[in-house]
Amino acid sequence: MEEAGKQTTVTKWSLTKNSFIAFKKDWQLYSLIILPVIYLLIFKYLPMIGNIIAFRRFIPGGSIFGEEWVGLYYFKMFLSDPTFYKVFSNTLILAFWLLLITFPAPILFALLLNELKNQLFKRFVQTASYLPHFFSVVVVAGIVFEFVAINGPLNSLIEFLGGNRINFIQLPEWFRTIFISSELWQGLGWGAILYLAALTGINEELYEAARIDGANRWQQTIHITIPGILPTIVILLILNIGNFLAIGFEKVLLLYNPLTYETADVIATYVYRVGLESGSFSYSTAIGLFESIVGLILVFGANYLSRRLTDTSLW
Amino acid sequence: MKESWQYKTFRVFNVTILLLIVFATLFPFFNIVAQSFSSESYINAGEISLWPKGFNTETYQVILSDSMFWINYKNTVVYTVVGTLISLVLSTMIAYPLSKKRLKGRNFLTMFFVFTMFFSGGLIPNYVLITSLGFGNKIWAIVIPSAISVFNMLIMRTFFQNIPDELEEAAVMDGSSTYGILFKIVLPLSKPILATMMLFYAVGHWNSWFPAFIYFSEKELFPVSIYLRNLIKGAEASYGTGATNADNITQIASNIKAVTMVLTVLPILLVYPYIQKYFVTGVMLGSVKG
Structure with a gap:
């Protein structure tokens, strides 16, 4: 590593050259990654940058990055x-x-x-x-609703054990x-x-x-x-x-x-x-x-x- | 080997506990199945546990004759097929190059993908992006934002890495291109992982509801999960032609929910015995750090 540090310029140049050769020889492999990377940039990284509207005033229908800086207004x-x-x-x-x-x-x-x-x-x-x-998750929610419902099996068990039916989902x-x-x-x-x-x-x-x-x-x-x-x-x-x-x-x-x-x-x-x-x-x-x-x-x-x-x- | 009496007692206790867990896991679902075949009066009286009372299949007929149910069900099938295809293609396109040590910037690219597992744009910026791209009420709003799961991609990459290099080197000697190697050698060898990934993505798309919930406003485009969601949340929804007046609607509502739930999970239940082992191997592969 120490050695390499001294020869930065040479290494850098040969690295670019190596990359170029690797790319030319293997362009098909590199071509595969283009679409997924574009996908990631647009649908994952762009929304991250889109968080900037936390610091900018946003108008629906306007720019997705907002209109003007408002600083920490929304955080305050x-x-x-x-x-x-x-x-x-x-x-x-x-x-x-x-x-x-x-x-x-x-x-x-x-x-x-x-x-x-x-x-x-x-x-x-x-x-x-x-x-x-x-x-x-929709089915799970449905199952939960039915299970704890006022006339559901859980309440029937409670009643069987001598308790009163409870409207769980509203409490x-x-x-x-x-x-x-x-x-x-x-x-x-x-x-x-x-x-x-x-x-x-x-x-x-x-x-x-x-x-x-x-x-x-x-x-x-x-x-x-x-x-x-x-x-x-x-x-x-x-x-x-x-x-x-x-x-x-x-x-x-x-x-x-x-x-x-x-x-x-x-x-x-x-x-x-x-x-x-x-x-x-x-x-x-x-x-x-x-x-x-x-x-x-x-x-x-x-x-x-x-x-x-x-x-x-x-x- | 001799077992102490304490250990023997423990084993009896253990089997009992595990049986109770199995019962608790399956009961709520079997209760829904029983409800779907029961008449509403018994459901309202709270008498249904594991066996239907007042057995009837009318509720199934009501739901199955509701054209909106079929439209929404068909939508779910289409979204699942299209979404799974897109996911598989995109995941393979990135997982294969990342499995190659000779790829320049491999570590950086991997980090570039993995970072999105820990930090994301959040609900609102995503919503703003998708709507401003004009994806509202379009299938793309459902299938594109979730197209690549980084976790699944890493599982695929691990699998590709374990394919012996010699196989590919031999093909290079024969003059095959990278594409040729991918299609003729790597993908045919990767059928188990492709099947696993297909199932991971397909189950995910089948179960998805939230994107459709926020991006879709036209009923004709809803997946069946939204049809079900509207039923269980009591929102206005089409209860089918069987219900002619308001009384009837409230009367059969509980049945209707149960039937829709059963019909929604039915495809999952049908494939479950076959897919279970794929899911398990998939998760195991994913746990291998690499």
């Missing part, structure tokens, strides 16, 4: 908007409980599956548990429970796949050795199984923390209603309503940009911490 606006604090804290609370419950559950599920001796039964449990993952105090349960229902089996893969990768000899040392199954789990899947746990935890704020927005949009806004309204749904229903494009973009940047900081932060503490990281 949402910082003095009480609803913003409400949806921000709703997002944090929902995200916190979601992570706390839906992150460890698939790990436990995979560990339980791993203890099964009968492979046929194991397959059956897996096949059944993956199914809800493939349902459209703000039940929204988080319903939402998190539905996420758990849909994601438990699917979330366990990577852990199951990691579990099959653990060297059988480690267990042999532990048994000879007199370790029981519980001790084997603590000292061999868990450390064996720890890298997978860490990687998925980083990804989860990175997506901390990106709560299943489409599902919230389907499951909530004005009666449950108090607990159900999150940043993304607020952005949707303020932006697309009320037409305040710049204002809602400012809130959305705030959320994206916090998300980005969370990914890099979690990755950095993990690299320092556990030597496992995404990059």
